[in-house]
Amino acid sequence: MSRPVKSPLDAFDHKILAILQRDNTTPQRTIGEAVGLSAPAVQRRIKRMTEDGVIRANVAVLDPTALGQSITIFVEVEVISETAKQIEEAKSQFAAAPEIQQCYYVTGEADFILVIVVPAMADYEALTRRLFFGNNNVKRFRTFVAMDRVKVGLSIPMER
Amino acid sequence: MSRPVKSPLDAFDHKILAILQRDNTTPQRTIGEAVGLSAPAVQRRIKRMTEDGVIRANVAVLDPTALGQSITIFVEVEVISETAKQIEEAKSQFAAAPEIQQCYYVTGEADFILVIVVPAMADYEALTRRLFFGNNNVKRFRTFVAMDRVKVGLSIPMER
DNA sequence: GTCGTTTTGCAATTTTGTTTCGTTGGAGCC
DNA sequence: GGCTCCAACGAAACAAAATTGCAAAACGAC
Structure with a gap:
């Protein structure tokens, strides 16, 4: 981590960011x-x-289907032990997998939510074996397969 | 919308895309x-x-916390009636909300999964009233609040 | 008001993106 | 084989954009 010595953002900055994003x-x-x-x-x-x-x-956003990576999957992961050490371990493990596009540590009925993109179901199956069945701290996971990516973005709404 | 007449991508294209993304x-x-x-x-x-x-x-990726939009929320939405018309209606309604960054139509125990970013819980509450309680086709929704955005990206893994 | 700091705009410079054009290599055909 | 046609390439010229230096304006603290 570097040093985020943030100066406050003014109206100019907001407008610039809105354009750039x-x-x-x-x-x-x-x-x-x-x-x-x-x-x-x-x-x-x-x-x-x-x-x-x-x-x-600053990134280019690509079309997954154009690259043969047409399946998007959500996974809710529930872990057994939630000690700081175990959680950190899980985080770094998930962060390291290139198929995992997004990983969030959440409150609620699940502990982690993952967004995964793979070329085919077989790849997801292999991933589950590696990440979930191969990890004895994973209690349970629920899979949701996306039939339609209705809206995909990281754009943050900027009022003003 | 123009015409996406895709030519096949070769190894050069893949390398270029890997760099650009x-x-x-x-x-x-x-x-x-x-x-x-x-x-x-x-x-x-x-x-x-x-x-x-x-x-x-081609977009700039911003840090939500730097913009005061510090809460990320996942929502699983289950609808009552799944006719084509109702689904399309829900899709366009979700797609229109700026707070909703991502929306997927999925198989499984839920019908939609939403990724939402808001400045504060009060904003999310207002959103639930508008989108879920105000929509009588929504049967149930489950909320997950992100404590940590472990990994966030739209990068697609490119083999070869 | 004066001083010091910060941020700006203008102009010059450097870097990057884009177009032009001649060449090469391969597919299909006679 | 020899031929044309087509697609893609690289070198160089060119246009546009990013970056830098510098002096002036704006802002704050005193």
């Missing part, structure tokens, strides 16, 4: 016009927010 | 060196894949 290929000059700043000013703000960790990454 | 600010020249192509060749491939819809978007 929709399309980060937008030229700084265009952003500048949209928010009422010069291109260098925009650039400095982007740099600052990147260093502060407000902007975590 | 990790960091799409990587210069084309650098990508070219990494994959063994010239910058224009890389540029043409990126353009083609964008037109074909393989590359869906």
